[in-house]
Amino acid sequence: MLTEALTTSALLFVIGTFGVLVRRNAIIMFLCIELQLNAVNLALVAFSRYVGVEGQVFVFFVMTVAAAEAAVGLAIIISIFRHYRTVNVDNFNLLKW
Amino acid sequence: MTLAPLSGLLQEGAQPAAYEPVLPGLIVLLPLLGFLFNGVLAMRVGARAAAAVRAGDDGPEHQDDGHKRWVTLVGPGVVGLSFVVVLLNFAGMFHADLHDPVVVSYWSWMVTGALEVDAALQLDQLSMIMMLVVTGVGFLIHVFSVGYMHDDPGYARYFSYLNLFVFFMLVLVLGASFPVMFVGWEGVGLCSYLLIGFWFRDREKADAGKKAFIVNRIGDFGFLVAMFLVFTAFGTLAFPEVFADAPALLEYGGVTVTAITLFLFLGAAGKSAQIPLYVWLPDAMAGPTPVSALIHAATMVTAGVYMVARTSVLFALAPVSSAVVAAVGVLTALLAATIALAQYDIKKVLAYSTISQLGYMFLAVGVGAYYVGIFHLMTHAFFKALLFLGSGAVIHAMHHALHGTHSDADPQDMRNMGGLRTSMPVTWITMWIATLAIAGIWPLAGFFSKDEIIWYAGLAASSSYPALFTVLWVLALATALLTAIYMTRLMVMTFHGANRTGREEARHLHEAPRVMTIPLILLAILSVVGGWVNVPEEVAASVLGLAGALPTSEWLHHWLEPITASATEIRYEHLGEPAHAAPFGGGEVLWAGLSTLAALALVLFTARAAARWKVVPAAEAAVPTGLKSLLFNKWYVDEFYDRFVVQPVLAASRFSWRVIDAVLIDGAVNGLGLVTRAGGAFVSLFQTGQVNTYALVLTLGVLAILGFVVF
Numbered sequence: 130m131l132t133e134a135l136t137t138s139a140l141l142f143v144i145g146t147f148g149v150l151v152r153r154n155a156i157i158m159f160l161c162i163e164l165q166l167n168a169v170n171l172a173l174v175a176f177s178r179y180v181g182v183e184g185q186v187f188v189f190f191v192m193t194v195a196a197a198e199a200a201v202g203l204a205i206i207i208s209i210f211r212h213y214r215t216v217n218v219d220n221f222n223l224l225k226w
Numbered sequence: 227m228t229l230a231p232l233s234g235l236l237q238e239g240a241q242p243a244a245y246e247p248v249l250p251g252l253i254v255l256l257p258l259l260g261f262l263f264n265g266v267l268a269m270r271v272g273a274r275a276a277a278a279v280r281a282g283d284d285g286p287e288h289q290d291d292g293h294k295r296w297v298t299l300v301g302p303g304v305v306g307l308s309f310v311v312v313l314l315n316f317a318g319m320f321h322a323d324l325h326d327p328v329v330v331s332y333w334s335w336m337v338t339g340a341l342e343v344d345a346a347l348q349l350d351q352l353s354m355i356m357m358l359v360v361t362g363v364g365f366l367i368h369v370f371s372v373g374y375m376h377d378d379p380g381y382a383r384y385f386s387y388l389n390l391f392v393f394f395m396l397v398l399v400l401g402a403s404f405p406v407m408f409v410g411w412e413g414v415g416l417c418s419y420l421l422i423g424f425w426f427r428d429r430e431k432a433d434a435g436k437k438a439f440i441v442n443r444i445g446d447f448g449f450l451v452a453m454f455l456v457f458t459a460f461g462t463l464a465f466p467e468v469f470a471d472a473p474a475l476l477e478y479g480g481v482t483v484t485a486i487t488l489f490l491f492l493g494a495a496g497k498s499a500q501i502p503l504y505v506w507l508p509d510a511m512a513g514p515t516p517v518s519a520l521i522h523a524a525t526m527v528t529a530g531v532y533m534v535a536r537t538s539v540l541f542a543l544a545p546v547s548s549a550v551v552a553a554v555g556v557l558t559a560l561l562a563a564t565i566a567l568a569q570y571d572i573k574k575v576l577a578y579s580t581i582s583q584l585g586y587m588f589l590a591v592g593v594g595a596y597y598v599g600i601f602h603l604m605t606h607a608f609f610k611a612l613l614f615l616g617s618g619a620v621i622h623a624m625h626h627a628l629h630g631t632h633s634d635a636d637p638q639d640m641r642n643m644g645g646l647r648t649s650m651p652v653t654w655i656t657m658w659i660a661t662l663a664i665a666g667i668w669p670l671a672g673f674f675s676k677d678e679i680i681w682y683a684g685l686a687a688s689s690s691y692p693a694l695f696t697v698l699w700v701l702a703l704a705t706a707l708l709t710a711i712y713m714t715r716l717m718v719m720t721f722h723g724a725n726r727t728g729r730e731e732a733r734h735l736h737e738a739p740r741v742m743t744i745p746l747i748l749l750a751i752l753s754v755v756g757g758w759v760n761v762p763e764e765v766a767a768s769v770l771g772l773a774g775a776l777p778t779s780e781w782l783h784h785w786l787e788p789i790t791a792s793a794t795e796i797r798y799e800h801l802g803e804p805a806h807a808a809p810f811g812g813g814e815v816l817w818a819g820l821s822t823l824a825a826l827a828l829v830l831f832t833a834r835a836a837a838r839w840k841v842v843p844a845a846e847a848a849v850p851t852g853l854k855s856l857l858f859n860k861w862y863v864d865e866f867y868d869r870f871v872v873q874p875v876l877a878a879s880r881f882s883w884r885v886i887d888a889v890l891i892d893g894a895v896n897g898l899g900l901v902t903r904a905g906g907a908f909v910s911l912f913q914t915g916q917v918n919t920y921a922l923v924l925t926l927g928v929l930a931i932l933g934f935v936v937f
């Protein structure tokens with residue numbers, strides 16, 4: 130049972146990682162990051178069955194932080210979109226020397 | 227000395243009481259207070275003058291003279307009060323039977339590891355004589371300065387420096403350890419620098435101050451090294467302990483004691499203007515003339531002689547160093563005397579004369595006659611201060627006369643003087659007394675002290691290095707004769723013959739005011755009677771028939787015995803007691819008589835010859851030729867130093883600046899900066915601002931770490 134859960138979790142995490150690396154749309158990259166977080170949540174829940182209830186508690190924390198992060202991240206993306214009329218991250222490279 | 231009559235007034239035959247120092251701190255503190263008071267006034271005056279210059283009026287008519295009354299009161303006053311305290315102490319010490327020095331310790335100055343130095347003053351017979359000279363002669367010179375400097379806008383500044391000098395000089399002579407003495411030693415050097423460059427707007431005078439300071443630094447280096455060596459050898463720097471331990475700790479004639487004394491003598495040669503460091507003293511004449519009298523004739527330049535006398539135990543243990551001291555002294559005396567023969571600047575003649583007389587003092591301490599060195603130091607302070615103050619009065623008068631007609635002739639050039647005796651009789655007579663004293667004519671002060679020196683130099687020939695000391699003795703005799711010649715030349719050129727100032731200027735010539743002539747008269751009296759504090763017993767017995775009758779017969783010798791006894795003991799132990807005869811036979815009376823007759827004959831001869839010289843004012847004079855040009859140009863020693871010392875040092879400095887500093891050090895620093903900037907520019911290329919790139923690098927990094935952890 131654990132093997133299947135962890136395999137699913139790893140697959141989801143790799144999909145999320147690839148999404149972050151190859152996609153240029155900020156919204157999609159953002160969703161991929163959510164995917165990575167939920168892959169980790171899945172692994173935590175699976176482990177909690179063998180190790181203890183702490184894993185499930187941790188999942189609640191991750192979900193709370195993810196919700197907050199989604200609120201802030203989406204707000205930033207919206208304000209960027211209002212300014213540039215695009216959310217393609219290739220256009221945003223001001224944060225350098 | 228002033229105190230001979232005073233001591234007679236105090237009751238005779240009283241029981242020798244223990245000596246209790248009377249307010250010794252006050253002796254030192256009073257001049258310091260004077261410095262603070264005058265210094266604050268000088269700063270206020272300076273600030274006001276600067277404000278006046280900014281406001282646009284630089285005229286002397288706007289000078290504020292109100293403060294000068296206070297300066298006149300305080301400047302000489304504190305030194306006079308200090309002299310009174312010294313007199314009280316002298317009276318106490320005179321009646322006490324003092325064998326060991328009284329050390330008054332005020333506070334612990336520094337304690338670092340094994341080194342412990344107290345801020346302590348040492349009162350003994352030697353420091354007493356020095357204090358009497360410094361405060362007594364110093365007071366007279368302060369009074370003279372009131373007249374000499376009265377019209378100078380820097381009046382308060384002048385007296386603050388002069389007071390500060392007296393303070394440091396007293397610290398120098400009273401210090402009970404090498405470091406305390408060194409504080410005074412450096413302090414008087416500082417004041418000398420400040421006062422030589424007193425008129426610092428004149429570039430030449432400011433440079434003279436710098437020259438004095440830099441040349442003195444070379445000597446100070448020697449003093450410092452000697453101090454380090456003393457500390458390594460003794461583990462202490464306090465005078466009483468060092469001198470008590472020296473015979474036991476140091477081997478007679480050993481390397482350590484020879485090194486210590488030679489380095490000490492390097493310091494003394496710097497301060498007291500001996501070969502090879504004498505070149506600063508003639509230039510130091512750029513300062514006001516009373517400064518030349520106080521610092522560069524009577525007190526500071528004799529500090530080297532005082533130091534050798536103070537450390538006499540060490541010098542007695544080092545016969546080689548003592549011989550070096552004596553030889554350098556005589557050579558300096560001779561060299562300076564020859565230069566003095568051909569100088570035209572009245573102060574330059576006196577400066578070389580001072581160097582020459584200091585050479586005599588070093589001869590005395592070099593042959594082990596330490597008290598004679600101090601004796602000559604004292605008499606020299608009287609007559610040389612008088613000569614300088616007299617020349618100051620002459621320059622003062624010449625300056626006013628030339629100023630009156632807006633002439634730009636040099637007021638110090640003797641070729642522009644002549645015939646001043648009619649307008650300045652007091653200066654004329656007092657300066658003749660000093661001239662006869664320095665020439666060694668009986669019975670003036672210089673006769674007794676100089677004759678003792680030459681006599682002891684002759685005696686030294688019978689102990690160590692007979693050939694060397696015989697030569698030194700002959701040279702010392704020859705120099706004594708040169709002294710008579712150049713001093714008579716100075717007097718004749720200045721005061722006798724026809725007047726060369728010009729008719730209009732001659733009407734403006736006048737005697738100095740009384741505030742200047744009274745110090746001259748007092749110093750003239752001292753120059754007459756000063757020698758009687760130490761009439762040699764042999765002379766007193768055979769010529770005067772007064773052996774024992776005169777209370778002053780060899781008084782100074784006995785007075786200083788507690789200081790010099792152990793040094794003399796060491797010398798006698800190793801060299802044997804010297805025979806009581808000159809190298810070519812004859813007793814003290816014979817040679818004293820011969821030398822005074824020769825000096826008198828030369829004075830008369832030079833006076834007659836000089837009267838026939840055709841002297842023309844400086845503006846019309848031809849450039850000296852032949853031997854005279856060699857002497858006039860001071861044997862080209864300054865040029866030699868410039869070529870072989872100053873220029874190489876400048877070249878080395880320029881090399882350090884242009885190559886070592888500008889290329890190597892700056893290159894290393896700037897190069898390091900360049901490398902950092904280039905590295906930063908290169909690394910910043912990786913910062914693209916692209917989020918995906920960062921995410922890729924981050925992922926690869928995590929994978930790499932994971933790979934490292936797992937495999």
